[in-house]
Amino acid sequence: MAYTVGQVAKAAGVTVRTLHHYDEISLLSPSGRTAAGYRRYDDADLERLQLIRYYRELGFPLEEIAAILDDPRVDPAAHLRRQHELLTGRIGKLQEMVAAIELAMEARRMNINLTPEERFEVFGDVDPDQYADEAERRWGGSEAYRESNRRVARYGKDDWLRNKAENEDWGRRFVAVMDSGVPADSAEAMALAEEHRQLISRWFYDCSYEIHTGLADMYLADERFTAHYEAIHPGLTAYLAEAIHANAISRA
Amino acid sequence: MAYTVGQVAKAAGVTVRTLHHYDEISLLSPSGRTAAGYRRYDDADLERLQLIRYYRELGFPLEEIAAILDDPRVDPAAHLRRQHELLTGRIGKLQEMVAAIELAMEARRMNINLTPEERFEVFGDVDPDQYADEAERRWGGSEAYRESNRRVARYGKDDWLRNKAENEDWGRRFVAVMDSGVPADSAEAMALAEEHRQLISRWFYDCSYEIHTGLADMYLADERFTAHYEAIHPGLTAYLAEAIHANAISRA
């Protein structure tokens, strides 16, 4: 099976220029040429291109790709295995980034200042304990609370009061359900978990079930959020987290 | 809180040169300068840098990032929400890529030729039904079977015969267990699923439990693999897939 540059380009989702470039630097030279000088690619070339595309997607420079592909000690199957590993690693990193985004969203919502290392730790290369006075900035957010209300530009003072009232109303009803002794996966607790989700959605950002369960885990893991909920009522954090999970499962 | 270029660079995992560049193009200009002309970044700058880093990681060009960050219609929380969506989308794409790698690995193992669109469909931009005679190349692999044995360079003829014998032996014993009527999650079936995994690991590539269950799903989804196993014994594919899953769970 032979293919022209155009066909290969279209199939692989690259431009013709890219294939020319790969030919120029001898990363992927077509196995032959026609009498008129047209490039002819065969199945083996496509296989090589597939490996190249995956390595590229993983961020490898072309020179390095050429080196590892032309290494005679590595057989083709090993490349696939390697790419599988690299990809799952990459997925893990992106999931951490998702968690970091959720952290940033909740920090906004609760008016908590993030430290620089919290903002960027998912990008690696952070050298811990270089910010000695972390605790200060970490909790300094409560000081900024009143004035920062103005920072969420589109809300007026009365909006904030209504928001606060709704939150407190929800808190009272949630504590009542909790104290009534029903389990966290009861219909009542789940209904209030759902209300919690909709409260966030209405006031801050569209909170999917996926994000919501992410938040629940974060409340348990991060002492600042735990503190926020434990201050309402001891044991509330764990109970809420369980109710959120149960609610998300039941709606799936 | 004020930071110097070096501090910001170290925290955010970028170089000082990058921050200079962002300043040059007015993507991220420090909120102030010292008397000596030193750049001074504050917390708001870091917040902006966090957004920039995420958008960059997602592949946005700097100019576009500047445009969306400076769009007054978009509030900060919306950016986070947007990045959350983009990230989860990206994760989904990478998971498809992982599946495609697993497909390529199994295709190698079973000597099945992949079509160009199968190699590259995860990269998008494929225009279907442009390869009309797909079916021919799809199944053309069986013809190439005998001669392609030589292509897996490091194996000699006797290696292949031993491999084949081991495979057939496993197949006979698996059919026996299946016909004995025990469920697919019985100890016997799971033991043979485990043997299947180790057979792949010994002869082709290191097959983790994760990959193994990925393969099981593929056997059910892709008719070529289904055909391979159904040819051994009808109903084997589904039984094997279930046994593989049960085995993977029990070892976790």
Added chain:
DNA sequence: GCTTGACCCTCACGTGACGGGAGGCCGCAG
């Protein structure tokens, strides 16, 4: 058998996002 339009070729310069060095101030620990 000749045109026409889609596709191919080789230069060759342009671009985005920085890397890296030169040459020279700044600031604080000893």
Added chain:
DNA sequence: CTGCGGCCTCCCGTCACGTGAGGGTCAAGC
């Protein structure tokens, strides 16, 4: 007051292509 690490501004280099310019090729249709 003297290092020495950190900061500054040019400014050229690089990588992976993008984007024409100028020109040959090929199958389809008239």
